Amino acid sequence: MKQIKKILLTEQEMPTTWYNIAADMPNKPLPPLHPGTKQPLKPEDLYPLFAEELAKQEFSTERYIEIPDEVQDLYKIWRSTPLVRAYALEKALDTPAKIYFKNEGTSPAGSHKPNTAIAQAYYNYKQGIKRITTETGGGQWGTALSFACQHFGLDLKVFMVKVSYNQKPYRKLMMNTWGSDVIPSPSELTAAGRKILSEFPDSPGSLGIAISEAVELAAQDPLTNYSLGSVLNHVLLHQTIIGEEALLQMEKAGDEPDIVIGCFGGGSNFAGISFPFIRRNLKEGKHTRVIAVEPQSCPKLTRGKFQYDFGDTVGLTPLLPMYTLGHDFQPASIHAGGLRYHGAGVLVSQLLKDQLMEAVAIPQLETFEAGILFAKTEGIIPAPESTHAIAQAIREAKIAKEEGKAKTILFNLSGHGMIDLFAYEQYLGGNLQNFELSDQEIAQSLNKLEKLM
Amino acid sequence: MKQIKKILLTEQEMPTTWYNIAADMPNKPLPPLHPGTKQPLKPEDLYPLFAEELAKQEFSTERYIEIPDEVQDLYKIWRSTPLVRAYALEKALDTPAKIYFKNEGTSPAGSHKPNTAIAQAYYNYKQGIKRITTETGGGQWGTALSFACQHFGLDLKVFMVKVSYNQKPYRKLMMNTWGSDVIPSPSELTAAGRKILSEFPDSPGSLGIAISEAVELAAQDPLTNYSLGSVLNHVLLHQTIIGEEALLQMEKAGDEPDIVIGCFGGGSNFAGISFPFIRRNLKEGKHTRVIAVEPQSCPKLTRGKFQYDFGDTVGLTPLLPMYTLGHDFQPASIHAGGLRYHGAGVLVSQLLKDQLMEAVAIPQLETFEAGILFAKTEGIIPAPESTHAIAQAIREAKIAKEEGKAKTILFNLSGHGMIDLFAYEQYLGGNLQNFELSDQEIAQSLNKLEKLM
Numbered sequence: 001m002k003q004i005k006k007i008l009l010t011e012q013e014m015p016t017t018w019y020n021i022a023a024d025m026p027n028k029p030l031p032p033l034h035p036g037t038k039q040p041l042k043p044e045d046l047y048p049l050f051a052e053e054l055a056k057q058e059f060s061t062e063r064y065i066e067i068p069d070e071v072q073d074l075y076k077i078w079r080s081t082p083l084v085r086a087y088a089l090e091k092a093l094d095t096p097a098k099i100y101f102k103n104e105g106t107s108p109a110g111s112h113k114p115n116t117a118i119a120q121a122y123y124n125y126k127q128g129i130k131r132i133t134t135e136t137g138g139g140q141w142g143t144a145l146s147f148a149c150q151h152f153g154l155d156l157k158v159f160m161v162k163v164s165y166n167q168k169p170y171r172k173l174m175m176n177t178w179g180s181d182v183i184p185s186p187s188e189l190t191a192a193g194r195k196i197l198s199e200f201p202d203s204p205g206s207l208g209i210a211i212s213e214a215v216e217l218a219a220q221d222p223l224t225n226y227s228l229g230s231v232l233n234h235v236l237l238h239q240t241i242i243g244e245e246a247l248l249q250m251e252k253a254g255d256e257p258d259i260v261i262g263c264f265g266g267g268s269n270f271a272g273i274s275f276p277f278i279r280r281n282l283k284e285g286k287h288t289r290v291i292a293v294e295p296q297s298c299p300k301l302t303r304g305k306f307q308y309d310f311g312d313t314v315g316l317t318p319l320l321p322m323y324t325l326g327h328d329f330q331p332a333s334i335h336a337g338g339l340r341y342h343g344a345g346v347l348v349s350q351l352l353k354d355q356l357m358e359a360v361a362i363p364q365l366e367t368f369e370a371g372i373l374f375a376k377t378e379g380i381i382p383a384p385e386s387t388h389a390i391a392q393a394i395r396e397a398k399i400a401k402e403e404g405k406a407k408t409i410l411f412n413l414s415g416h417g418m419i420d421l422f423a424y425e426q427y428l429g430g431n432l433q434n435f436e437l438s439d440q441e442i443a444q445s446l447n448k449l450e451k452l453m
Numbered sequence: 454m455k456q457i458k459k460i461l462l463t464e465q466e467m468p469t470t471w472y473n474i475a476a477d478m479p480n481k482p483l484p485p486l487h488p489g490t491k492q493p494l495k496p497e498d499l500y501p502l503f504a505e506e507l508a509k510q511e512f513s514t515e516r517y518i519e520i521p522d523e524v525q526d527l528y529k530i531w532r533s534t535p536l537v538r539a540y541a542l543e544k545a546l547d548t549p550a551k552i553y554f555k556n557e558g559t560s561p562a563g564s565h566k567p568n569t570a571i572a573q574a575y576y577n578y579k580q581g582i583k584r585i586t587t588e589t590g591g592g593q594w595g596t597a598l599s600f601a602c603q604h605f606g607l608d609l610k611v612f613m614v615k616v617s618y619n620q621k622p623y624r625k626l627m628m629n630t631w632g633s634d635v636i637p638s639p640s641e642l643t644a645a646g647r648k649i650l651s652e653f654p655d656s657p658g659s660l661g662i663a664i665s666e667a668v669e670l671a672a673q674d675p676l677t678n679y680s681l682g683s684v685l686n687h688v689l690l691h692q693t694i695i696g697e698e699a700l701l702q703m704e705k706a707g708d709e710p711d712i713v714i715g716c717f718g719g720g721s722n723f724a725g726i727s728f729p730f731i732r733r734n735l736k737e738g739k740h741t742r743v744i745a746v747e748p749q750s751c752p753k754l755t756r757g758k759f760q761y762d763f764g765d766t767v768g769l770t771p772l773l774p775m776y777t778l779g780h781d782f783q784p785a786s787i788h789a790g791g792l793r794y795h796g797a798g799v800l801v802s803q804l805l806k807d808q809l810m811e812a813v814a815i816p817q818l819e820t821f822e823a824g825i826l827f828a829k830t831e832g833i834i835p836a837p838e839s840t841h842a843i844a845q846a847i848r849e850a851k852i853a854k855e856e857g858k859a860k861t862i863l864f865n866l867s868g869h870g871m872i873d874l875f876a877y878e879q880y881l882g883g884n885l886q887n888f889e890l891s892d893q894e895i896a897q898s899l900n901k902l903e904k905l906m
Binding site: 003004005006008010011073074076077078084087088106108110147150151170173174176177178179372375376378379380381418419421422424425428 | 456457458459461463464526527529530531537540541559561563600603604623626627629630631632825828829831832833834871872874875877878881
């Protein structure tokens with residue numbers, strides 16, 4: 001019997017709109033607040049940092065937003081991404097569950113990040129912006145934006161979290177190959193960086209710190225904008241191309257997922273795979289379970305607090321209503337650099353509060369074990385971030401086996417791990433560990449939030 | 454206007470046979486000879502080193518050979534590979550030519566090599582072989598075979614050319630992740646390695662030396678076989694899946710290539726993309742130009758000699774009738790490690806001798822310049838090997854512009870360069886050079902061949 005393994009879409013079948021979940025949420029997300037006045041922000045307030053079109057998308061309540069032709073054309077370099085049935089993984093787990101994954105690792109940068117990088121670079125270019133600043137954790141975002149910026153002739157400066165800068169030299173080289181300037185963060189280039197370095201000279205950095213640095217530089221020049229790879233509504237919006245494709249592909253496969261899983265940093269790949277399925281739950285009476293998977297060492301969804309907090313460490317960004325561990329929370333130096341962020345995107349936070357999705361936290365060693373099993377069975381070495389989604393898919397497949405139920409599981413493989421091989425070397429050499437936070441540590445970090453509002 | 458960028462095949466449309474060009478060649482390839490007796494070999498003579506099925510394929514004159522179901526199923530992990538129209542590259546070159554490429558970089562190992570690795574591992578596994586030895590240059594082959602061997606539960610020992618071992622630590626890590634043992638060659642593990650080290654303690658290694666080492670170990674144990682990633686007829690056979698797909702995809706695109714281009718090490722990716730097009734030239738009266746591109750520093754096709762020579766450096770393999778620079782030719786340490794081989798496959802050598810294909814040599818700097826332009830336009834960082842094919846495609850596109858002709862060019866992107874980023878760093882830093890051999894150097898190397906037959 002010849003089994004169908006990959007389901008593809010032709011270019012004619014590809015979705016031409018992004019999905020804005022704000023249109024369908026029973027409780028609309030709370031507005032971002034000005035960090036000084038604590039008054040709700042309007043799109044105009046974001047113009048100093050973001051392209052106007054992106055600022056408008058941030059506040060939009062339109063259900064569907066047209067993908068510009070130029071962006072659709074660039075998407076075609078790698079999209080649609082394959083929806084793959086993981087027969088070999090199923091066999092290894094001896095599970096009655098059907099496991100599908102959406103492979104976002106096939107993009108030029110190796111992850112889902114170009115979905116929004118291209119859109120953001122395009123809108124900035126169209127508006128006449130010349131320079132972009134950004135931050136990157138695992139390097140996936142910086143790579144994606146480097147590719148996008150060089151395509152539109154924009155200069156790019158990337159603040160790369162220092163621990164990743166040191167762990168992932170190839171990521172830096174990829175960004176350089178696409179013409180960007182990469183700076184380990186915290187750096188001496190900004191007041192924010194100097195402040196951290198004076199207090200913690202050996203700081204491994206964090207996404208929050210790197211954001212502070214990138215925002216600070218962008219705010220100083222009208223032709224320089226800032227670009228964020230996750231968290232914000234417009235970023236999540238652009239990623240919904242993943243789930244929109246997956247919906248069509250699952251239909252082609254003649255199947256329907258009972259469970260949809262994404263790893264969770266700020267929310268972008270998770271939102272991308274899941275929001276179109278949440279739409280079906282809200283509008284079509286479906287009951288697909290939707291699960292965000294965060295690292296045990298950075299558990300904002302499962303152990304954080306829902307409240308207004310800064311998006312960065314130093315406190316330059318607007319206040320956002322989100323699940324957070326506190327903006328100066330310093331996560332352990334795990335290899336899933338892209339998941340080391342203190343807060344969750346506003347849309348996802350509201351959905352979690354309203355119990356329209358679930359969240360779990362998984363220890364580092366379990367995720368690498370899952371990554372190795374996936375590499376051995378499905379032939380793809382996954383990014384350390386993506387191993388979190390795989391680990392949860394495996395947990396669900398084992399539950400399905402215990403229950404004797406042929407559930408259908410879909411997870412997003414947010415990226416491949418070819419640039420993260422030192423992480424696997426360390427895991428295989430027995431040099432990695434789990435990082436479980438005590439209740440006291442969490443409480444201490446959250447206590448500081450009390451003073452904020 | 455929405456342009457179609459990628460042409461895909463559904464799994465139902467995928468070819469189910471490999472193409473054996475020996476069936477259609479006007480002059481059949483000369484037989485391999487026993488290195489001692491100089492008598493023609495028969496399939497049985499290869500059984501000590503190769504699976505019987507592979508040995509039979511080596512001598513087969515069947516036109517089409519069925520791809521086993523198990524191999525077809527594994528191919529589906531990434532095949533069919535996309536046929537992509539390089540609109541952005543065309544635009545950058547301002548050429549009337551249409552440029553297509555077949556993207557073999559989408560495989561788990563990042564190159565075309567798994568096409569034969571999976572087939573070879575499968576036939577060995579079926580025959581009850583337990584262990585495989587092999588060599589690898591750039592690391593693409595070793596990675597591919599690591600993936601294939603772990604799938605079928607075979608132990609694998611990879612002799613990796615020392616210069617690549619040092620330049621490409623991630624390649625080694627990828628092989629380790631898939632469970633193989635990787636040894637820098639020349640090594641102290643074998644008599645062949647020890648001989649080279651005693652004469653040239655600082656030898657950077659070569660494919661020829663690494664082959665000697667792998668063959669020596671395999672010959673000592675009946676349950677250990679040897680596996681080669683290029684050169685041999687059965688290897689080229691398995692790669693024809695590339696060209697068979699490309700034929701169908703070009704048809705879907707409503708287009709036909711005037712020129713087909715592949716980079717050239719031992720001949721496997723070149724044969725893969727081109728043999729089905731040569732069949733059309735031979736059988737259907739088509740006139741597609743077929744061009745192999747080798748590095749200026751290792752010019753066996755353009756400056757070598759057609760004669761019997763060893764496949765390895767030390768002289769353990771059968772004598773093969775091929776274009777060669779001499780089996781102890783030591784190529785410069787260019788970054789396109791996979792193209793640093795002294796000889797050309799038997800089938801390709803005969804086709805070149807019979808003027809059924811062309812060959813060109815391109816200097817290293819031109820290839821990296823082409824690679825950077827490709828990364829900037831098409832968004833994919835190519836392997837240093839593949840940049841040779843890109844460079845020739847660019848040359849042809851420029852000629853088309855001069856002639857004002859809308860030619861159609863198809864090249865094989867044999868692999869991506871994400872694991873080769875140090876090469877780009879060195880190029881961008883101005884630290885690479887060309888290596889042009891003098892006539893005297895070539896003559897010296899070829900002179901030693903006189904004594905051989």
